[in-house]
Amino acid sequence: MxxxxxxxxxxxxxxxxxxxxxxxxxxxxxxxxxxxxxxxKEFTITQGYDGPTKFVRPFYTSFDNISYQKCGVIGWFPYLTPDKNGIITFKVPEYGQKELNLQLVGATQNGTLFNQNILCTIPD
Incomplete structure (x- = not known):
C-alpha cells in the first residue's frame, strides 16, 4: 500500500x-x-500490427466525479495528420467540462513512440 x-x-x-x-x-x-x-535495452518499433477501431464513448453517469476527471474518455482521434504547416486541428465533444487532459499517443514517421499529456482549460 x-x-x-x-x-x-x-x-x-x-x-x-x-x-x-x-x-x-x-x-x-x-x-x-x-x-x-x-x-x-531500448528499441524502436518500425511497424505496427493493429489498426484503429471505431471509438464508442463510455456511458458516464457524471462528468463531475473524481474518477471521470482522472481517467474518463470523451473522444479518440486515430487519423490525425498535420497540414502543410505542421498543424493538427481537431474538435473535442463538449460535455460541460472546464478542463480536459489531452493525451497524445502515437508514433513518428521514423517509428519513435511518443506519449504526452497536456492539461487544457476550456474557455467559456
Missing part, C-alpha cells in the same frame, strides 16, 4: 461487473528497479 495513492471502484450500468482504478503516488516512480528492468 505504500505506492498507492487512491483506489476507485467504477461500475457503469446494470450487469457491468465494474473495475478498479488504482492511482499510484510518487514513491512508485522512485522505487528501485527490478533486475530485469536494469538490464533491459
Amino acid at each position: 505504500e505506492f498507492i495513492d487512491e483506489i476507485y471502484y467504477l461500475k457503469r450500468k446494470k450487469g457491468d461487473p465494474g473495475h478498479f482504478v488504482v492511482f499510484t503516488n510518487e514513491k512508485y516512480l522512485k522505487r528501485p528497479l527490478a533486475e530485469s528492468d536494469k538490464n533491459s
Whole structure:
C-alpha cells in the first residue's frame, strides 16, 4: 500500500461487473528497479500490427466525479495528420467540462513512440 495513492471502484450500468482504478503516488516512480528492468535495452518499433477501431464513448453517469476527471474518455482521434504547416486541428465533444487532459499517443514517421499529456482549460 505504500505506492498507492487512491483506489476507485467504477461500475457503469446494470450487469457491468465494474473495475478498479488504482492511482499510484510518487514513491512508485522512485522505487528501485527490478533486475530485469536494469538490464533491459531500448528499441524502436518500425511497424505496427493493429489498426484503429471505431471509438464508442463510455456511458458516464457524471462528468463531475473524481474518477471521470482522472481517467474518463470523451473522444479518440486515430487519423490525425498535420497540414502543410505542421498543424493538427481537431474538435473535442463538449460535455460541460472546464478542463480536459489531452493525451497524445502515437508514433513518428521514423517509428519513435511518443506519449504526452497536456492539461487544457476550456474557455467559456
